Amino acid sequence: MSGAPGPRPAAGRVLLAPTALLLAFALALCVGAAGWPDEQLLALRLPRALLAVVVGAGLAATGTVLQALSGNPLADPFVLGASSGAAVGVVVARWCGIEFTSRWIALFSVVGAYLAIAVVLRIARTGRRTPVQTLLLAGVTVSTLGTAIVLLYYSLRDEDAGKTMLYLMGSLAESDRGLLALAAACVGLGIAAAWLAARALDAFAAGEATARHLGVDVERTKLAFCLLAAALVGVVVAVAGMIGFLGLIVPHVARSLVGPLHRRLIPAAACAGGAFLLLADALARTVAAPQELAIGAITALCGGPFFLLLLRRRAAERDPAPPAAGGRKERA
Amino acid sequence: MSGPAADAPGLAFERASIGRDGRVLLAKVTFRVDRGELVAVLGKNGIGKSTLLATALGDELPLAGQVTLHGRAPAAWSPRQRALHIALLSDAEPLAYDLPVAAVLELGRFAHVGLLGRLAPRDHAAVARAAAIAQVTALLERGINELSAGERQRVLLARALAQEPELVLLDEPTAHLDPARQVAVMALLRAEVARGAIGVLAVLHDPNLAARFADRIVLLGDGGVLAQGAPASVLDAPRLEATYGVPFRCAAAADGSHWWFADPPR
Numbered sequence: 001m002s003g004a005p006g007p008r009p010a011a012g013r014v015l016l017a018p019t020a021l022l023l024a025f026a027l028a029l030c031v032g033a034a035g036w037p038d039e040q041l042l043a044l045r046l047p048r049a050l051l052a053v054v055v056g057a058g059l060a061a062t063g064t065v066l067q068a069l070s071g072n073p074l075a076d077p078f079v080l081g082a083s084s085g086a087a088v089g090v091v092v093a094r095w096c097g098i099e100f101t102s103r104w105i106a107l108f109s110v111v112g113a114y115l116a117i118a119v120v121l122r123i124a125r126t127g128r129r130t131p132v133q134t135l136l137l138a139g140v141t142v143s144t145l146g147t148a149i150v151l152l153y154y155s156l157r158d159e160d161a162g163k164t165m166l167y168l169m170g171s172l173a174e175s176d177r178g179l180l181a182l183a184a185a186c187v188g189l190g191i192a193a194a195w196l197a198a199r200a201l202d203a204f205a206a207g208e209a210t211a212r213h214l215g216v217d218v219e220r221t222k223l224a225f226c227l228l229a230a231a232l233v234g235v236v237v238a239v240a241g242m243i244g245f246l247g248l249i250v251p252h253v254a255r256s257l258v259g260p261l262h263r264r265l266i267p268a269a270a271c272a273g274g275a276f277l278l279l280a281d282a283l284a285r286t287v288a289a290p291q292e293l294a295i296g297a298i299t300a301l302c303g304g305p306f307f308l309l310l311l312r313r314r315a316a317e318r319d320p321a322p323p324a325a326g327g328r329k330e331r332a
Numbered sequence: 333m334s335g336p337a338a339d340a341p342g343l344a345f346e347r348a349s350i351g352r353d354g355r356v357l358l359a360k361v362t363f364r365v366d367r368g369e370l371v372a373v374l375g376k377n378g379i380g381k382s383t384l385l386a387t388a389l390g391d392e393l394p395l396a397g398q399v400t401l402h403g404r405a406p407a408a409w410s411p412r413q414r415a416l417h418i419a420l421l422s423d424a425e426p427l428a429y430d431l432p433v434a435a436v437l438e439l440g441r442f443a444h445v446g447l448l449g450r451l452a453p454r455d456h457a458a459v460a461r462a463a464a465i466a467q468v469t470a471l472l473e474r475g476i477n478e479l480s481a482g483e484r485q486r487v488l489l490a491r492a493l494a495q496e497p498e499l500v501l502l503d504e505p506t507a508h509l510d511p512a513r514q515v516a517v518m519a520l521l522r523a524e525v526a527r528g529a530i531g532v533l534a535v536l537h538d539p540n541l542a543a544r545f546a547d548r549i550v551l552l553g554d555g556g557v558l559a560q561g562a563p564a565s566v567l568d569a570p571r572l573e574a575t576y577g578v579p580f581r582c583a584a585a586a587d588g589s590h591w592w593f594a595d596p597p598r
Contacts, residue, residue, distance in 0.1 A: 071428040073428065196448060199439075199442065199445075200447055203439050203442055206439060207425075213419065213420045214415055214442045215411050215443030216447075218411070221447075260429040260430055260431050261431065
C-alpha cells in the first residue's frame with residue numbers, strides 16, 4: 001500500500017533521521033529571539049536543545065514500543081493515557097510535599113504512567129484480543145480522568161498554578177539540570193534496552209498469540225516493555241509535561257523511512273523524534289517572539305489531523321466502501 | 333531431549349476433556365501424534381477443533397485427563413522450550429505491520445536464537461531450507477501484507493518449518509487456497525512427514541483431503557471423538573452425517589479411491 005521499503009532500506013534512508021537530528025540541533029542553537037549572544041547560547045539554548053532531544057527521542061521510542069505491543073498503529077503514550085498518568089504522579093508528589101525539581105518527582109510520575117498503561121491495557125483486553133476501539137476508548141478515558149485530577153489540583157493550589165499549567169501544556173522552558181541528566185540517562189538506557197529486545201517487538205507485530213507460539217514469553221515481555229514505556233514517559237513528563245501526539249506521528253514517519261523492523265525502527269524513531277521536537281520548539285520560540293507558544297499545542301496541532309487521517313484510513317481498510325460479498329479478508 | 337521426557341516424544345491426549353472457561357466441548361479425547369505421521373481432525377464448525385489445538389499448545393488447559401507434549405504438559409514448558417517442540421500454522425490474516433517476508437521467516441527461529449542472540453549460519457540455513465520447501469524463496473523481499481492470502485499461507489508454513497519443531501499443528505491450512513494449492517500444501521506436508529522431519533496434526537474441512545493425505549483421522553462428533561483410525565475405516569456415510577449433520581454420498585473414482593460429497597440437509 002504505502003511504498004514500504006524492503007528488508008534492506010537504502011543507506012541514505014537509514015541515515016536520514018540521524019542527519020535530520022544533527023541539522024535540527026544546529027538550527028535550534030542558532031535560532032532565537034535574541035540573535036547570537038554566546039553566553040545565552042550555552043546557558044539557555046544548549047540545555048533546552050538537549051532537553052528537546054531527550055524528550056522527543058523518549059516519546060518517539062515509547063510510541064514505537066507501544067504501537068508494537070498493542071499491535072495498533074494508533075497507540076502512543078498520550079493516547080493511551082500514560083502521559084496524563086505521569087502528570088497525576090507529579091501532582092501526587094506535590095501533595096506529598098516533594099519539590100518540582102526533586103528527582104523523587106520522576107519516581108512518582110513513572111509509577112503514575114505505569115498504572116495508567118496497566119489499567120488501559122487490562123480494561124481494553126476482551127478475552128484474547130485487544131480491539132482497537134476499546135483500547136482507544138480506554139486510553140482516552142484514563143487520559144481525561146488524569147487530566148481532570150491535574151486540573152483539580154490546578155484550581156486548588158494557587159501557588160503551584162503556573163507550574164501545573166506547564167505540565168498540562170508541555171514545556172521545554174524550565175527544567176532542573178539534575179532532572180535533565182536523570183531523564184537523559186533513563187531515556188538513553190530505555191532506548192538501548194528496546195533496541196536490544198527488538199526481536200520481541202517484531203514478534204509482537206505478528207500478534208500476541210503468534211509471538212507466544214514462536215517462543216516469546218508474552219506476559220513477562222509485555223510487563224517488561226510496559227515498565228520500560230512507563231519509565232520513559234514518566235521521566236519525560238517530569239521534565240517537560242504532557243507533549244501529545246509526537247509519539248504517534250514519529251514512528252510512522254520512521255517506519256516509512258527504514259521499514260517496520262525494530263532494530264532499525266527504534267533508533268530511527270528516536271532520532272526523528274528528537275529532530276521533530278527541536279524544530280517544534282524552535283517554532284514555538286520564534287513565531288510570536290518574545291511570547292512563547294505552548295510546545296504541546298504545536299505537536300498536537302501537527303499530530304491531531306495526522307491521527308484522524310490514520311483513523312480514517314484504518315476504518316476504510318476495515319469496511320471497504322461497497323462491501324464485497326464475503327470478501328472482507330481479501331485485499332487484492 | 334533429555335530426562336523422563338525422552339521416552340515420550342510427540343503429542344498425547346489421554347482421556348482429556350477439552351474446553352474453555354470450564355465448559356467441556358470434547359470429553360475423553362484419546363489419541364497421539366508422533367514424528368513421522370499425519371493426523372487429521374475433522375468436525376463441524378464450533379465443535380472444539382481450535383480449542384483442541386489451543387490445548388495442545390498450552391494456551392488452554394485440559395479440564396480433565398491429560399495432555400502431554402514430549403512427556404510434559406504443554407503449559408509446563410517454558411514458551412521457548414515449547415516452541416522447539418511444536419509450531420502452529422493458523423489463518424493467514426494480514427499483520428499489524430508490513431514485515432518483510434524474510435523477517436517473518438527469521439521470527440520462526442526465535443526459540444532457537446532467543447531474545448538477544450544473533451542468527452547463526454545454521455539458522456539462516458534453516459530459513460532458506462524452509463523457504464525452498466514452501467516455495468516462497470521468490471517472495472523473501474516482499475512485504476507480508478502485500479501478498480495474496482494463499483502466498484501468505486505458504487509463508488506462514490515456511491515459518492513453521494523454519495521453527496524445526498517435532499510437531500506442526502495446522503488450523504484449516506487450506507482455507508484460503510484454490511484446489512491446486514490445497515493439494516500442493518498437503519503433498520508438501522506429507523513429504524516432510526514421510527522423511528521423518530515432523531509430525532502433523534491438521535484440522536481440515538475437507539474429508540477427501542484427509543482421506544488422501546492423513547495416516548489417521550480423528551472424527552469429532554458432539555461432545556467427543558466419534559471415531560478414529562485409518563481413513564478407510566473411519567469414513568463412512570452414517571458417521572459423516574453424524575459429524576456434519578447432512579447426508580453424505582460416496583463416489584468411486586476409476587483408480588478405486590473413494591470421494592465424499594455432502595448433500596443439502598433433508
